[in-house]
Amino acid sequence: MKISHENPGEQASAMDNYYKFQSKIYDMTRWTFLFGRDEIIKAIPLERNAKIKILEVGCGTGYNTKLLAQTFPNAEIRAYEVAEDMVKLSRKKLSSFGNRVEIVHQPYGTELETQNGHFDACLFSYSLTMINPQWEDLIKQAHKDLKTGGYIAVVDFHDSKRPWFKKHMGNNHVRMDSHLVPLLKNLFSPVVEKVHSVYMGTWQYMMFVGKKTD
């Protein structure tokens, strides 16, 4: 199924539909293939007890959001999520953190200039490869929303040499074309840059942590 995502509303409603069922099996299944999620949070080079502001884009069921809140106990976290069923699950998972964690039910990037320069760190975990074709705009928006000296942290699918696998992932809204790293390196100064191959080379995933220097 090919979906044309001409605008954020269309992309958001594709996600909303996709996760109506997937949300029910998400936490049971994703540990088998969304690799590097714990590691990317540990790789954010900020002081653990600092009073910082963290942005997360595409928080899903809140798996990473919870880890962020535990790893940075004094951080305020704002997490964006478009799929209604995922929002419900993440709000439930994060309720014990109170006002410190806010789950915003809207596509990231629609608030324009209101939060420019606001955040110390921004996490995209397996969201950018599903945000098509707006992924480029969202990386640029994150660059604006970070303070100078802040960090972007990205873990995501990278590429696959197996056409059947790429097609399968495409049918699940995931683009795997090694397309994220060049723009990330262009906008941010790399601190961590890794590509790992998994399941006998079926696919590769990438991890990138970069500092905003301008």
Ligand SMILES: C[S@@+](CC[C@H](N)C(=O)[O-])C[C@H]1O[C@@H](n2cnc3c(N)ncnc32)[C@H](O)[C@@H]1O
């Ligand atoms: C593969 S899931 C990853 C969830 C979580 N970050 C994780 O690592 O488990 C991608 C999530 O991004 C969300 N998403 C997609 N496009 C988005 C957008 N434009 N703004 C905010 N969230 C979005 C999807 O609804 C989905 O929950």
